[in-house]
Structures are given as C-alpha cells and as structure tokens.
Amino acid sequence: MKINTTSPDEQNFLQILTHIANAPKSLDYTGTLPTERVPTVAIVGTRKPTAYGRDVTHKIAFELASRGVVVVSGLALGVDSIAHKAALEASGTTIAVLGCGLPRIYPSSHKGLADEIVKKGGAVISEYERDEEARPHYFLERNRIVSGLADAIIITEAAAKSGTLNTAAHALEQGKEIFVVPGNITSPLSSGCNELLKQGAAVLTNYQDVLEVIAPDAVAPQTRLALGSTPAETAIIQQLSSGMRDGEAIQKATKLSAAEFATTLTMLEIAGVVRNLGSNQWTLR
Numbered sequence: 001m002k003i004n005t006t007s008p009d010e011q012n013f014l015q016i017l018t019h020i021a022n023a024p025k026s027l028d029y030t031g032t033l034p035t036e037r038v039p040t041v042a043i044v045g046t047r048k049p050t051a052y053g054r055d056v057t058h059k060i061a062f063e064l065a066s067r068g069v070v071v072v073s074g075l076a077l078g079v080d081s082i083a084h085k086a087a088l089e090a091s092g093t094t095i096a097v098l099g100c101g102l103p104r105i106y107p108s109s110h111k112g113l114a115d116e117i118v119k120k121g122g123a124v125i126s127e128y129e130r131d132e133e134a135r136p137h138y139f140l141e142r143n144r145i146v147s148g149l150a151d152a153i154i155i156t157e158a159a160a161k162s163g164t165l166n167t168a169a170h171a172l173e174q175g176k177e178i179f180v181v182p183g184n185i186t187s188p189l190s191s192g193c194n195e196l197l198k199q200g201a202a203v204l205t206n207y208q209d210v211l212e213v214i215a216p217d218a219v220a221p222q223t224r225l226a227l228g229s230t231p232a233e234t235a236i237i238q239q240l241s242s243g244m245r246d247g248e249a250i251q252k253a254t255k256l257s258a259a260e261f262a263t264t265l266t267m268l269e270i271a272g273v274v275r276n277l278g279s280n281q282w283t284l285r
Contacts, residue, residue, distance in 0.1 A: 001030050001103045003130065012036050020148040020174055024127040028102045031123035034093065039215040040070040042150035042171075044143075044164050045079030045157045046189050053079065053157030053189065055245075055283055056181050058086040058275070060154060062285065063207035065092025069215065072097065072149045074142065075110050075124070079156055079164075084113060087122075094122045097146045099139040101132030140166050147171040151214040154204060156181045158192035165192055168201075177213055179204035228273075232256055232264040240274065240284045247280035 007026050008017040013034040017023050043061050045053060057079050065071050065087035073080040075096035087094035094117055098106065102124065105111045114124050127145065128138065143166050147153050153171040155178065158164035171178050180201040183190020197203060204210065228234040235254040244250055251261040265282070268274040274282050 003028050003030050003102050005029075006033070013038070014149070017145065017148050020144055020170075022144065023148075024145065027125050027127055028130060029123045029125040030102060031118035032121050033095070033123050033125075034070060038068065038070055039211075040072060040150050041152050041154055041210060041214065042072045042146045042167070043079065043083035043154045043156065044073060044146065044167050045155055046159060046162060046164065047076055047078035047080075048189070049078050049082070049157050050187065050189055051277065051281065052183070052187075054082055055277060057082045057156040059283070060156065060181075060204070060207055060210075061086035062090045064210060065094065066090035067207070067211065067215075068092070069211075070095060072146055074099070074139070074146055075105070075107075075114060076139075077107060077110075081110060081113060084117060088116055088120055091120075093120075095149065096122075096124045097142050097149070098124060098126040098128070098134075099142045100126065100134035101128035101130045102126050104131055104133065106134040139163060143167040144170040144174075147176055148174055150176060152177040152179055152210055154179045154181075154210065155193055155196065155201075157183060157189050158196075159189050160191040160195060162192050165196075168196060177202060179210055181205075228264075228268070230264065232260055233268055233273075236261075236264060236268060237273065237284065240282060245277065245281045245283060247282055250282070 005026055005028050008014040061071050061083040071083055071087040071094040073083045084094045100106045105114045147167050147170040153176055168178055178201045180193045180196045181204050183193045228237050239250045239253050275285055
C-alpha cells in the first residue's frame with residue numbers, strides 16, 4: 001500500500017477543508033484523489049440498518065455515483081459500507097475517511113473494500129499518524145472531515161442517539177445542506193432522521209433532490225419507465241416500480257408460473273435491471 005501525504009492547501013479537491021473548524025494541516029491517503037473539485041456528497045447512517053435503510057442507501061448512492069457525484073463516507077459497518085459499495089457498482093468514485101492511521105484499516109473486515117475503492121480510482125484518507133490505532137473519539141473527530149469534503153450530507157437511517165448526528169452537527173456548523181430520508185415513525189432506527197426533519201433538514205425522496213442543489217446542470221428530466229424485452233419482464237418491472245419487493249407477491253401479481261418467473265427474474269438480474277436484496281426481496285437498479 002503506497003501512502004501519500006498532501007495538504008488541503010495544495011490539493012484542489014481537498015481545498016474545501018481549509019474552511020472547516022480545526023482544519024487538518026495534512027492528510028495521508030492511498031489511491032487517487034480527484035484533481036479538481038467535483039460535486040460530492042457524504043452518505044452516513046446507522047451501523048445496523050434495516051432492509052429499508054439498506055435499500056434506500058444503495059439506491060441513492062448508486063444513482064448519484066452513476067451521474068458523476070463523488071460519494072464520501074467513513075468505511076464503517078452498515079450504511080457507510082453500503083454507500084461505498086453502491087458507488088463502486090455504479091463505476092463511480094468513492095472516498096473513505098478513516099478513524100485510524102494508514103495503513104491500518106478499521107474495521108479490519110473492510111480491508112477488501114478499501115482495496116477495491118483504491119483499485120477503482122477512489123481513495124482512503126486519514127489525518128492520523130501512520131499506523132495509529134482506531135479510538136472512539138477519533139471517529140467523532142473524523143466526522144468533520146466526512147462532512148467537510150461534501151457539498152451536501154445525506155442521512156439515510158439513524159437512531160436518536162447516533163454518531164451520525166455528530167456528522168450532522170458538523171455539517172450545520174459548516175453551512176452544508178443536510179438531506180434526510182424520512183423513515184417509519186415506529187422504527188427506532190428512523191427516530192434520528194425524523195427528528196432532523198422536524199428541525200428543518202431537507203426531505204430526500206430521490207437522487208434529483210440532491211442534484212438540484214449541488215449540480216443543477218446534471219439534473220435530467222424524468223424518463224419513462226423502461227419496458228422489458230418480453231411481456232414477462234415488463235410485468236415484473238411494473239410490479240417493482242409500484243414498490244412491491246417480495247418475490248412471491250410479485251409472482252402472484254404477474255400470474256407467471258414459478259419456472260417462468262424465476263427464469264425472467266434471473267435474466268433481469270444479469271442485465272442489471274433488478275437487484276437481489278436477499279430473502280426473496282427484489283428492487284429495481
């Protein structure tokens with residue numbers, strides 16, 4: 001792992017950090033940083049997301065990354081890693097900000113993800129001394145960099161008492177726009193999001209909500225839902241577009257035989273039209 005050192009003063013993409021409180025004087029990084037400032041979002045949230053949180057995080061990160069937006073997060077379990085992976089799946093650029101010193105990766109289970117980020121043109125960065133161990137307060141400190149690098153912060157799912165809200169506090173201090181995905185009012189993992197919405201955070205229902213603020217020229221008009229190449233594919237796509245997720249329910253609604261449904265679903269997955277969420281749950285890409 002080759003480790004480079006740079007300063008926000010001398011690197012165009014990082015220059016935005018010179019305006020935050022307690023700005024880092026230097027940063028270690030491995031991989032490739034954008035050479036110029038481009039639209040960038042931070043996507044953060046709970047380490048233990050629900051199926052809903054996983055789904056919306058992947059969808060928003062994938063759609064923004066596929067449109068050239070850099071996705072920043074903290075490489076943590078849960079929402080962070082989902083956002084990084086979705087950006088990679090979209091062939092986009094993603095940057096991970098560590099709460100430890102390179103070449104350490106925390107959590108260690110995400111070393112493979114860190115390697116993939118670097119391999120696909122992104123970067124892993126840290127303000128800490130090399131080989132410094134992760135410490136609880138480091139994660140709170142690094143959150144100011146996560147929000148500081150972004151033009152807007154997206155919170156997809158967070159409890160009332162969550163480190164994610166620390167990132168939101170930094171974002172407010174930095175004058176950044178905060179977008180929040182509304183959640184189920186009975187879910188503890190949505191209580192932090194819903195509270196932020198009550199306090200005036202912007203409601204996020206699709207990627208265009210964000211693009212209209214950080215990159216209005218990139219906002220494309222809504223396109224009609226693509227039809228499948230066969231009537232069976234079209235029938236499945238229509239059910240998924242209505243919000244249905246359960247495979248058994250979709251098969252029943254489309255009135256396809258089990259064999260035809262399974263074959264058609266497999267072809268849609270291979271074509272990149274649908275995504276398997278596990279436990280026979282599906283969604284459109």
